[in-house]
Amino acid sequence: MxxxxxxxxxxxxxxxxxxxxxxxxxxxxxxxxxxxxxxxxxxxxxxxxxxxxxxxxxxxxxxxxxxxxxxxxxxxxxxxxxxxxxxxxxxxxxxxxxxxxxxxxxxxxxxxxxxxxxxxxxxxxxxxxxxxxxxxxxxxxxxxxxxxxxxxxxxxxxxxxxxxxxxxxxxxxxxxxxxxxxxxxxxxxxxxxxxxxxxxxxxxxxxxxxxxxxxxxxxxxxxxxxxxxxxxxxxxxxxxxxxxxxxxxxxxxxxxxxxxxxxxxxxxxxxxxxxxxxxxxxxxxxxxxxxxxxxxxxxxxxxxxxxxxxxxxxxxxxxxxxxxxxxxARVAGFRDTGPIYVGGADNDPAEPAEIIQDPPCGYRLTADQFAAYKDELALHGITVRRTGDGAYVSLRQSERALVALLLDARAPYHLTEGAPDTSC
CATH class of the missing domain: 3.40.630.10 (Zn peptidases)
Incomplete structure (x- = not known):
């Protein structure tokens, strides 16, 4: 044919x-x-x-x-x-x-x-x-x-x-x-x-x-x-x-x-x-x-x-x-490596300020922050660990980039500003 x-x-x-x-x-x-x-x-x-x-x-x-x-x-x-x-x-x-x-x-x-x-x-x-x-x-x-x-x-x-x-x-x-x-x-x-x-x-x-x-x-x-x-x-x-x-x-x-x-x-x-x-x-x-x-x-x-x-x-x-x-892609986040982008697109390279080159280990939320946004985090499938004074959201999970987009102050549409944890 x-x-x-x-x-x-x-x-x-x-x-x-x-x-x-x-x-x-x-x-x-x-x-x-x-x-x-x-x-x-x-x-x-x-x-x-x-x-x-x-x-x-x-x-x-x-x-x-x-x-x-x-x-x-x-x-x-x-x-x-x-x-x-x-x-x-x-x-x-x-x-x-x-x-x-x-x-x-x-x-x-x-x-x-x-x-x-x-x-x-x-x-x-x-x-x-x-x-x-x-x-x-x-x-x-x-x-x-x-x-x-x-x-x-x-x-x-x-x-x-x-x-x-x-x-x-x-x-x-x-x-x-x-x-x-x-x-x-x-x-x-x-x-x-x-x-x-x-x-x-x-x-x-x-x-x-x-x-x-x-x-x-x-x-x-x-x-x-x-x-x-x-x-x-x-x-x-x-x-x-x-x-x-x-x-x-x-x-x-x-x-x-x-x-x-x-x-x-x-x-x-x-x-x-x-x-x-x-x-x-x-x-x-x-x-x-x-x-x-x-x-x-x-x-x-x-x-x-x-x-x-x-x-x-x-x-x-x-x-x-x-x-x-x-x-x-679903398992890559557990390796917790590489930059996270808060701007740019595949036809518009990110500016240096739009790249989190060395992401933190995770973000700490106060008790009030966790109470306000726990439902949204759960709907997104984000794994959260409760702590005595609030909650901890590690980047070492499937939705690694999404964690930063939700909680990092540099992300333009973030839900709340989590406190970056760099102790890892």
Whole structure:
């Protein structure tokens, strides 16, 4: 088979796994989202989502739905687990952290339903090796109000360090307890024509505390799998946060994508998971989409689904490399060596003041500090030893860099200033 034909066959297989038609999964019994029922004319409502999840939970042994949190307005934050047994890898999808970015949520609901009912061999192989976890609506109050933030106006995707919101706390607990190898975060963006208007943008963790092998695998996920899958289906792709010259394609301006640890994409890397942010374009890209909002909505959702196909192929083909990268990163902190970065990014070298070249042995907290932040430390999976006058947090643990980001006065978003211990 010549290389071009092999590429087309592979793209077709990826697309089949990405968008499993309800007819293939048993159209007479499988439920449809509100989005599907209206041909994309409106987004799936919360009651429709709850009904769909309850139906697939009851109908499929490979699906379980649990509540992992409750919003301020009383809505459930739910986790869907899709898999038949313990597997070698775990992938976590976080859908619509921003309530006014609904296409990722629609892609997640569609994928949950399709994987629940599908009987094809490709799906069986995928689920035999990978457990898929999905938070279908990470910001239920924001989705109900069609707002970026939650009901308190807080941007959840700037709260993955401080954990002030019920929504971010729920996600942190999932990451701590399930230890996903990949965290895939679905969003949308507004275009700036000519310079910044691809169908899909994506970006890996830029935070410099991300282990090199984890960083490289995340970049491979983007450039070797997600973008090619989208391109094969006719969608344009690029790097999130980078404006490019419309003639040469050269980068001319960076508008986002820094190393902030409080963003989920970056926190994923700090916590030793392959993170990837994916953003579909909200704005119509053609006159036909301009004239028909439902057509534009379908393109927004379908582009996300094709990108998911690239993610699933990546986990199938690079399982060993993924496992090796995340496993090595999780034990590296126990060696307690090397600098810790409180600034910079993979495309922006840290300044000397942003590098803790000789980190302390740990940080001492007063009794009041420990009482104020013990819950957040626990949600992050930080090991803490109680002492007579407070608590001691050693750097010799898996989340070594995160300890400094939380407790060192030099870290820009630190929770509290622990007293450095240099007695080791």
């Amino acid at each position: 010549n290389p071009r034909k092999r590429t087309l066959v592979l793209a077709t297989a990826v697309a089949a796994l990405a968008i499993t038609a309800p007819a293939q999964a048993g159209a007479t019994t499988s439920p449809r989202t509100g989005f599907e029922q209206t041909g994309g004319a409106r987004w799936t409502s919360q009651p429709e989502e709850q009904q769909l999840l309850a139906t697939v939970d009851k109908a499929s042994d490979r699906v379980s739905v649990s509540r992992i949190g409750t919003t301020k307005q009383g809505r459930p934050v739910q986790l869907v687990r899709i898999g038949e047994h313990r597997t070698a890898s775990t992938v976590l999808l976080i859908c619509s952290q921003h309530g006014d970015e609904p296409s990722g949520r629609e892609a997640c609901l569609t994928k949950i339903r399709d994987l629940a009912y599908a009987k094809d061999e490709a799906t069986r192989r995928f689920l035999a090796r990978t457990t898929l976890l999905v938070v279908p609506t990470a910001n239920p109050d924001g989705r109900a109000a069609d707002t970026r933030g939650n009901s308190d106006g807080i941007d959840i995707n700037r709260d993955h360090l401080a954990l002030q919101t019920a929504e971010a706390r729920a996600m942190a607990a999932v990451v701590r307890d399930r230890k996903p190898d990949v965290i895939y975060d679905l969003h949308e963006y507004g275009a700036t024509p000519k310079y910044y208007d691809k169908d899909l943008f994506d970006l890996w963790p830029r935070n410099l505390n991300t282990a090199p092998a984890v960083h490289d695998e995340a970049e491979t996920l983007s450039e070797g799998y997600v973008r090619p899958a989208a391109n094969a289906s006719g969608y344009t792709t690029g790097t999130y946060g980078i404006w490019t010259d419309p003639v040469t394609g050269d980068p001319i301006k960076q508008t986002a994508g820094d190393g902030q640890e409080r963003i989920l994409r970056n926190m994923s890397g700090v916590k030793h998971a392959l993170g990837l942010l994916i953003e579909s374009r909200v704005d119509p890209g053609t006159p036909a989409e301009e004239a028909d909002p439902a057509l534009n909505n379908r393109r927004r959702r379908d582009s996300q689904l094709t990108a998911l196909g690239g993610l699933f192929r990546f986990t199938g083909e690079r399982l060993g490399k993924i496992e090796a990268a995340t496993s090595a």
